[in-house]
Amino acid sequence: MTQHIVKSYSDELAQLSAEVARMGGLAEAQVADAVDSVARRDVALAQAVVSRDGRLDQLQGEIERKAVRLIALRQPMARDLRKTVCALKISLALERTGDLGKNIAKRALVIAESDPMTPLTRSIERMGRLVAARLRDVLDAYTAGELDRAMEVWSSDDEVDEHYNALFRELLTYMMSDPRTIGPCAHLLFIAKNLERIGDYATNIAEFIHYEITGEDAVAQRPKMSDLEL
Numbered sequence: 001m002t003q004h005i006v007k008s009y010s011d012e013l014a015q016l017s018a019e020v021a022r023m024g025g026l027a028e029a030q031v032a033d034a035v036d037s038v039a040r041r042d043v044a045l046a047q048a049v050v051s052r053d054g055r056l057d058q059l060q061g062e063i064e065r066k067a068v069r070l071i072a073l074r075q076p077m078a079r080d081l082r083k084t085v086c087a088l089k090i091s092l093a094l095e096r097t098g099d100l101g102k103n104i105a106k107r108a109l110v111i112a113e114s115d116p117m118t119p120l121t122r123s124i125e126r127m128g129r130l131v132a133a134r135l136r137d138v139l140d141a142y143t144a145g146e147l148d149r150a151m152e153v154w155s156s157d158d159e160v161d162e163h164y165n166a167l168f169r170e171l172l173t174y175m176m177s178d179p180r181t182i183g184p185c186a187h188l189l190f191i192a193k194n195l196e197r198i199g200d201y202a203t204n205i206a207e208f209i210h211y212e213i214t215g216e217d218a219v220a221q222r223p224k225m226s227d228l229e230l
Contacts, residue, residue, distance in 0.1 A: 009074055013083060016066055017143075020087045020094075023059045024139035027094040030056070030101035031135060031198060035128030037108040038191060039121055046112070049105035056098035063091040079212070086212035090142065093201045093208075097135070100194040100201075107187040114184040123170060124191055127163040131195045134160065134202040142205065147213045154206035154218060160199035167192045 030049055037046035067088040070076065076084055134153050141149035168189065175185045210218045 012066075012070055012074070013076075013080060016063065016070065016084065016087045019059065019063050019066070020090050021139065021143045023056065023063065023091055023094050024135075024142070026052075026056055026059070027097045027101070028132065028136055028139065030098050031104075031128070032132045034101040034104040034108065035125060035132065035195075037105050038111065038128070039125040041108075041112045041116065043109060043112050046105040046108040050102050053098050053102040056095055060091045060095040064088060067091075079215075082212045082215060086208045089208045090205050093204050097198050097201050100198050104191050104194050107191050111184050111187050117174070117181065117184060117188075120167075120171065120174065120185070120188055123163075123167050124188055124195075127160070127167060127192060127195050130163060131160055131199045131202070134199055138202045138205045138209070142209050145213065147210060150206040150209040151218075154203050154210070157199060157203045160196055164192055164196040 030052065033045055034049050036042065037049060067084050070084055071081070074080075134156070138150055138153040141147075141153065171185045171189050171192070175182045207218045210216070
């Protein structure tokens with residue numbers, strides 16, 4: 001009987017982690033598709049990203065309920081408790097990542113109505129690819145339980161900031177040189193900021209993984225290039 005209870009408990013923990021991984025896959029797709037919708041001026045894809053966001057909200061709610069139930073009924077300790085709390089925190093970060101992907105897609109719909117600005121769009125696409133790769137790497141690290149891989153994402157946060165700062169300056173230059181570009185450039189600026197924030201969420205997830213595996217916070221100061229804010 002005791003062996004059965006232990007197996008059931010272990011299965012619940014494994015299922016919780018699997019659902020977070022599944023949610024992570026959906027969040028990755030949201031970000032990648034949102035960036036593609038901007039790069040390709042793809043209205044249908046942008047609309048699909050917006051409509052899919054509800055699924056991430058639903059999954060986050062399910063993970064939260066299961067995590068709370070597991071804590072209340074199983075009273076996990078040590079690594080098991082950290083694993084449960086980590087799953088809950090990552091699901092919240094992924095839900096917010098999905099919201100940011102939806103916001104990017106909404107702005108893609110507006111930008112699609114303006115004249116193309118290919119150099120700027122390519123800059124957004126490069127930054128988007130970098131952020132999507134960071135998110136994928138940290139989620140792979142979570143699934144595999146690889147601390148070193150997670151901390152590589154954590155320590156490379158400044159690369160995303162560098163892209164954002166360069167794009168910020170590029171967009172300001174366009175707006176000052178041609179006031180007619182102010183509208184679409186403002187939307188691209190918000191997209192860049194959303195991508196920078198998604199990069200921050202990937203870094204947060206790396207910190208959650210560090211805590212789950214080691215039981216300690218990542219104490220070093222997170223690398224930052226600038227405090228530029230909109």
